[in-house]
Amino acid sequence: MSLFKSKKLLGLALGTTMALTAGAAAAKTTLTMYYPVAVGGPLTKIVDGIVADFEAKNPDIDVNAIYAGNYNDARIKALAALKSGKPAQLSVMFSIDIYDLIEQDAIVAFDDIVSTEEDRKWLKSFYPALMENGQTLGKTWGIPFQRSTIVMYYNKDAYRAAGLDPENPPTTWNALVDAGKKLTKKDGSQWGIMIPSTGYPYWMFGALTKQNGQVLMNSDGNETYFNNPKVVEALSFWKDLSVKHGVMPKGAIEWGTLRQNFLEGKTAMMWHSTGNLTTVKKKAKFDFGVAMLPGNPSRGTPTGGGNFYIFKKSSAEEKKAALKLIKFMTSADNAAKWSMETGYIGVSPAAYDTKKLQAYAKNFPPAAVARDQLKFATAELSTYQTGRVRKLLDDALQSVIAGGKAPADALGDAQTRAEKLLKPYK
């Protein structure tokens, strides 16, 4: 906030000077950018640093970064600001909000802003898997920035104690179950694996279905495949991990406390966001590894996280400046720096080609796992009416995992209701 205030003051001072020198300075473009992190969080400093670099290189552009809580808060605040006539030119928002934002007529496609051949090339410079959630109707609406995937964290010490090879974590579902059985202790002091089923169950489930060879929705965002036999099979497997194989505790597993469970050795493996990498690295008192998720037979994970969007309600000048800022923030150097400091994925192959990131990944191999897994990645569940559709799936998953409902019934109901919601968008 203090930054924001001081910027305002600075703006005022600049304005006065400009008025005094009557047109001596060229007109400045001011950009307001909403960003989804809590004010004062460690990420604000990193974003502030990159923005300051940008302003130093582009004295004709001023950037106000407004930090606005989580993804939901950022979207609410940015859209509310636009509605009330306050300026906002760009924002990082949840990648899966794309259909809602298009429906609200709030954003413009990047294809309509880019003008040069170089810009068009830049649009193609990102990992294709990271672009999936940002593209629909044949255009690109979101540019990847704060992006993650699911990876498997595992306790190498526990692997050694159970007689497993710590350098060869399971690559298939069957191997996962076998390893889980060896790692689960009879007295309940250590489980084989935990996959969180609160918070973002649909996200974890997206990994299981992709591994089983099926995606959850089409790229037009108006069709879901919840009752597909392969999807039902994936849910049965998730449930079987606890009910049949006994390698995962019964009932819902809490997203928020899972990391602590892993750090205290209560589970030998966990599936979680790459966003936890830095914390686990700092806090784990044992030798841990990070692996790609297994497959049945092919590996798979959804991507996650936030994309840059440009708002429609801004002048051509502002859109150009916003594009410049986004290009700067996603440039190879900055993406590499961002990835090292946060654990998020470097968004382009060029970022991983930088010397800094190469050296970092060599020293700390887990940093490259998320990148290598991108070949197997798919889009995160996202449709029109995405909040409602997502809740339908979340409820169905929890009713099976924690409530004992049959997978086919729960997913069948969810599919029927989702079809009803999406009918107007066909």
Add this chain to the structure above:
Amino acid sequence: MNFMGNRHVIGWLLISPAAILLVTFTHYPAVTTFFSSLFSRGNPIRPSKFVGADQYLALLDDPVFWTVLENNLYYAIGTIPASIALAIAMALLVDRALAGTGFLRLAYFTPTILPMIAVANIWLFFYTPEIGLLDRLLNPIGIETPNWLGDPSTALLSLIFITIWKEAGFFMIFYLAALQAQSPELKEAAKLEGASAFTFFRRVTFPLLMPTTLFVLVNAVLNSFKLVDHIFILTKGGPDNASSLILYYIYETAFSFFDTPYASALTIILLLFLGILALIQFGVLERRIHYR
């Protein structure tokens, strides 16, 4: 100017600050909420249009609505009597002038001072399976514990327990104040008559506390509909809506699904409920309460 001749003006002037605030932040929003519930969800491409009672008909067909309604009923039944009984018990305990009462009063009141979100974060780690405080206390002595927040049959109960713990201390303050205002002569008279402590409580103390109980009851009922902060941290309404309440569902509908008209319809239903409860409380109960 002669103000005395213009009593009406003075009267209006005196109530105007409160009236303006009430109208701006309570009555006007309530009325616009009702109107918004009669329209469809619109967007720039498809503007919203008048749909009459459609949103309310959709409510009837919404299984989540019925689940949260039922949950809220259990939540009210679970929290209100228990927190009031606990509050009275604690107030009676700390009403006496014993050494350490000040400390005890403070201890009882502490949960009330803490912000609900902070409290929920603490309880999250109490309830967590395996590494949580509850499991660490109970498992070693051979008690099998459920997955408190992760099991649909215990999730709501776990929330109810926190709410009672949080609210009882707050209500205790009111009872304590009422107890301290009671004349000691009553107790002396009862002693002379040979009444037992229990009879004295049932026949004298409790009836005299009734006005306080009405006030506390109104608060407890309101809280059972509006206290949802902890759900955000603890369960997000899950598993499968087992711990979701009406207000939390309204929040989800309005801010996650961006469906303002439907959220408005839900809000009107909630308002209706609260209105009916207020009528019962003030219309029926108050008449039976003895005021000195």
